[in-house]
Amino acid sequence: MLEVMDLKKKFKQTLAVDGVNLYLEQGEIVGLLGPNGAGKSTTISMISSLIAPTSGDVRYFNESIVKKPQKLREHLGVVPQEIALYENLTGRENLQFFGKIYKIDKNQLAQKIEEVLDIIGLKEKQNALVKTFSGGMKRRLNIGVALLHEPTLIFMDEPTVGIDPQSRNYILETVKRLNKEKNITILYTSHYMEEVEYLCDRIYIMDQGHIIAAGSKDEIKHILSAEQTILIEAEDIKRDWIKLLENHPSVNKLTAQDKRLTLLVPKEMDFFQTVIETANETNTVLKSVQIQTPTLEDVFLHLTGRALRD
């Protein structure tokens, strides 16, 4: 349905997107996962034809949208990261305003607004001014605006940033429902790996302008099939203990955060004994040691040496 080929974007000195290749099949939810500044929003803006690429191409049903964006624009709903609403209008008035911009027929629009208010769960609040809305309600209305013209494809750019858990769950469920019930294809951008893990059929992991891994959840986790993650909690994480573990030949990656250590070691290794011995040597009081199957977060750590949310 949509194919992105060797897409690049340079802003003066910054190469924000550096040769991205990806595709979307009809009916999929595809995740674009990466830390802040990875180039996700820039990629979304280029494949929505909002900004022109420096080089590369985006093909929608085999036609370049760089040259002919119209067909994609008719079918595409974009939920931008920044909330784009009028604070001094009510929820309903915002939908009416954007409906007119999309040139939706007047009679159809009234019916469409009812439907959208239902989907985003804002029927009761429709006549309140947007400036009185919570962050989560604004995000939901932002999604509603993108649904007005019945898109078959939606790009969502971090739609759950900075909102309460209840609204977040509501949005995640709405994304699932839109996909299942209306067969809408969705490209979902996030730096929360648990969201992407929950929602998406396939995942692209992006960092520093590059796609660094791609595949189904299982395929991506398979990257780490040769490794195990060891999570350690201790009373105090001392520098000399970190040094001992870091210098151990079997430790492929180590991250320390507060009173926790995460290690990646080869799967066949029985590393438990080493953890105990090195802790004793440095007078570290252990609270727990857990061995885990890899998560997407571990994959990211493995590929980049950094945590997804630094």
Ligand SMILES: Nc1ncnc2c1ncn2[C@@H]1O[C@H](COP(=O)(O)OP(=O)(O)OP(=O)(O)O)[C@@H](O)[C@H]1O
């Ligand atoms: N208009 C612009 N002019 C100059 N640099 C830009 C512009 N837009 C983005 N960048 C830079 O390009 C890089 C990628 O930014 P982008 O917003 O695409 O990342 P992101 O993965 O979406 O991160 P975030 O989640 O923080 O939005 C960053 O270094 C950013 O500072």
